[in-house]
Amino acid sequence: MEKTKPVFSHKETVEAVNKVLNKLLRSQEQGDVESFANCFVHDASVVHIGTDIDEFFISWREYFHWVDDVLLSRKGQEINAKDTRIRVSINGQTAWYSQLIDTCYETRDEITRIEGFRHTGVLINTDKGWKIVQSHVSAPINTSI
Structure with a gap:
């Protein structure tokens, strides 16, 4: 019997990854x-x-220990994503994204509104669906000042 490559739908994969990214942002807004x-x-x-x-943070345990308190403190802060770009590997098992986010965040006990916050990351397709394995956020700096 000849082995065949599994067929995946690029469009369906992008939609599934986008659903995870939207869930990520909504859960932050709700402190969930x-x-x-x-x-x-x-x-x-x-x-x-x-x-x-x-x-x-270089493990889930380390990251979750930190993020638990942060999420509760951000509850109610609106987060808007724009310019989300999702790319999928040839075999359909890995995806990466970049997006700009308008949000408020707290650092050193001060809340700041930032537009164009950068958010990038990598997801893998697991037996439990698409999951994030790497993420990176950065704040833009206005260099025209």
């Missing part, structure tokens, strides 16, 4: 820790790089 956690792989392969120098 469980929904947020459901967007990620829960092992040592997770990497998250945040905006502050100490926000570099």
Whole structure:
């Protein structure tokens, strides 16, 4: 019997990944820790790089320990994504994204509104669906000042 490559729909894959990204943002707005956690792989392969120098996490446990309090403090903050771009690997098992986000965030006990916050990452297709394994957020700097 000849082996064939599994067929996947690029459009369906992009829609599934976009659904995870939307869930990620809505869970942050609502302070929903469980929904947020459901967007990620829960092992040592997770990497998250945040905006502050100490926000570099190299496992789910490390990241979740930090993010739990952050999500509750952000509850009610509106988050709007724009210019979301999703790309999918040839075999359909890995996807990466970039997007700009308008949101408020708290750092060092101060809330700041930022437009064009950069958010990028990588998802893998697991037996539980698409999950984030790597994410990175950065704040734009106005260089015209």
